[in-house]
Amino acid sequence: MTVFHSEIQLRETHETEIIDITSEIQREIARSGVKDGIVSIFVAGSTGAIISLEYEPGLIKDIPALLEQLAPKYPANNYFHEQTWHDGNGHSHVRASLLGPSMTVPIRQGQLIHGTWQQIAFMELDIKSRKRRLFITIIGE
Amino acid sequence: MTVFHSEIQLRETHETEIIDITSEIQREIARSGVKDGIVSIFVAGSTGAIISLEYEPGLIKDIPALLEQLAPKYPANNYFHEQTWHDGNGHSHVRASLLGPSMTVPIRQGQLIHGTWQQIAFMELDIKSRKRRLFITIIGE
Amino acid sequence: MTVFHSEIQLRETHETEIIDITSEIQREIARSGVKDGIVSIFVAGSTGAIISLEYEPGLIKDIPALLEQLAPKYPANNYFHEQTWHDGNGHSHVRASLLGPSMTVPIRQGQLIHGTWQQIAFMELDIKSRKRRLFITIIGE
Numbered sequence: 001m002t003v004f005h006s007e008i009q010l011r012e013t014h015e016t017e018i019i020d021i022t023s024e025i026q027r028e029i030a031r032s033g034v035k036d037g038i039v040s041i042f043v044a045g046s047t048g049a050i051i052s053l054e055y056e057p058g059l060i061k062d063i064p065a066l067l068e069q070l071a072p073k074y075p076a077n078n079y080f081h082e083q084t085w086h087d088g089n090g091h092s093h094v095r096a097s098l099l100g101p102s103m104t105v106p107i108r109q110g111q112l113i114h115g116t117w118q119q120i121a122f123m124e125l126d127i128k129s130r131k132r133r134l135f136i137t138i139i140g141e
Numbered sequence: 142m143t144v145f146h147s148e149i150q151l152r153e154t155h156e157t158e159i160i161d162i163t164s165e166i167q168r169e170i171a172r173s174g175v176k177d178g179i180v181s182i183f184v185a186g187s188t189g190a191i192i193s194l195e196y197e198p199g200l201i202k203d204i205p206a207l208l209e210q211l212a213p214k215y216p217a218n219n220y221f222h223e224q225t226w227h228d229g230n231g232h233s234h235v236r237a238s239l240l241g242p243s244m245t246v247p248i249r250q251g252q253l254i255h256g257t258w259q260q261i262a263f264m265e266l267d268i269k270s271r272k273r274r275l276f277i278t279i280i281g282e
Numbered sequence: 283m284t285v286f287h288s289e290i291q292l293r294e295t296h297e298t299e300i301i302d303i304t305s306e307i308q309r310e311i312a313r314s315g316v317k318d319g320i321v322s323i324f325v326a327g328s329t330g331a332i333i334s335l336e337y338e339p340g341l342i343k344d345i346p347a348l349l350e351q352l353a354p355k356y357p358a359n360n361y362f363h364e365q366t367w368h369d370g371n372g373h374s375h376v377r378a379s380l381l382g383p384s385m386t387v388p389i390r391q392g393q394l395i396h397g398t399w400q401q402i403a404f405m406e407l408d409i410k411s412r413k414r415r416l417f418i419t420i421i422g423e
Contacts, residue, residue, distance in 0.1 A: 001144070002283050003283070003318050003319050003421075006319055035277065036144050037144050038181050042387055044396060045399075045400055051241070052237070052238060052243075053237075057221070058220065058231065059231075059234050062220050062235050065159060069211075070348070080339070081341050084339065097381075101334045102334075102380065104181050105243060106146065113185055113276050115187055118185065118187040137318075137388045139144075139422075140144050177419075179322050179421065193378070194328055194378075197363070197366065198366065200362070200375050202377075204379055210352075245386050246324055247323070254417050259326065274376070282381065
């Protein structure tokens with residue numbers, strides 16, 4: 001039984017960008033030597049999310065469009081957050097809480113389990129370009 | 142410390158169907174022999190979700206009704222996904238990303254932890270009847 | 283490799299209250315002695331959720347406001363749940379299913395990983411004051 005941990009670093013994200021990290025997670029599983037277990041993916045920060053989707057050009061526009069309907073960016077001062085912090089990202093925060101910062105995915109025979117048309121992705125919700133640290137924890141044998 | 146893995150197979154789901162899998166998960170915990178730990182449940186595929194709910198006849202209609210308000214099925218070509226793929230399930234994809242494909246639940250004294258009125262369920266979001274594979278990973282001792 | 287488990291007890295919650303449990307989780311990690319691994323947090327019950335947010339006075343009003351837009355409290359009989367149970371909390375249930383009862387967060391060098399402005403919290407969604415049991419499971423070494 002092993003605990004293996006590492007990080008995925010992302011540079012220069014932009015708002016509502018969705019970044020496929022499936023192959024990076026698979027690479028870390030290979031490095032860990034774990035054949036059967038789980039991998040936990042977590043973004044440190046309250047304006048990013050880990051999601052699962054079919055990573056194709058339509059859906060990477062549809063998910064931002066949905067979030068814009070559920071929690072619009074403007075007017076920024078519709079958010080109480082804005083009234084104190086004046087940083088224009090109240091919508092980023094509530095969207096991130098809705099989607100969540102963590103996901104746990106199974107590993108079998110050294111492979112990340114996912115559907116043929118299913119990828120694991122980071123979604124940037126903040127309004128500014130950010131560097132992001134994703135924490136990868138692999139537990140298994 | 143043990144890693145135990147298995148699958149739950151579902152046949153002939155239909156759109157927005159919510160299927161209680163609590164007893165199937167409990168059965169796998171019993172098979173694993175794990176007394177204390179966690180169980181990870183994951184659906185492979187980008188149009189299904191794992192949720193927690195009170196499994197009763199009202200809520201299994203209320204959750205689909207909520208999703209229909211948040212991400213309507215029609216018109217299908219409101220979704221960019223539709224414009225490329227023409228498979229009528231753009232809404233299925235965005236709903237699945239919102240709910241998420243994974244859940245992790247504790248095990249104590251060989252029992253799945255859940256509230257008296259709380260069940261773990263698979264929710265089908267695709268428009269066609271599907272066979273589904275749910276991956277169960279139990280880690281503990 | 284260790285499995286450590288404990289509970290966080292909350293008393294007298296109120297509807298849409300968000301309670302920062304980050305330091306309680308950190309305290310349990312210290313008690314466990316685990317240096318590297320994961321902590322799973324789970325609420326038993328179908329009208330509560332575990333979320334991540336920047337815990338500040340604006341956002342603890344913004345998240346309830348978002349949920350009120352997505353799944354309004356009134357009229358209660360807009361929910362099928364209400365028609366059977368007449369307990370006025372159909373909105374509580376669907377909100378809880380949307381946010382989810384579980385979160386998994388990494389541990390490094392004996393510390394809970396989270397952003398500087400990111401906390402882990404319980405959100406009460408039921409309409410009555412409740413006592414809540416949160417199940418903490420720490421796996422690692």
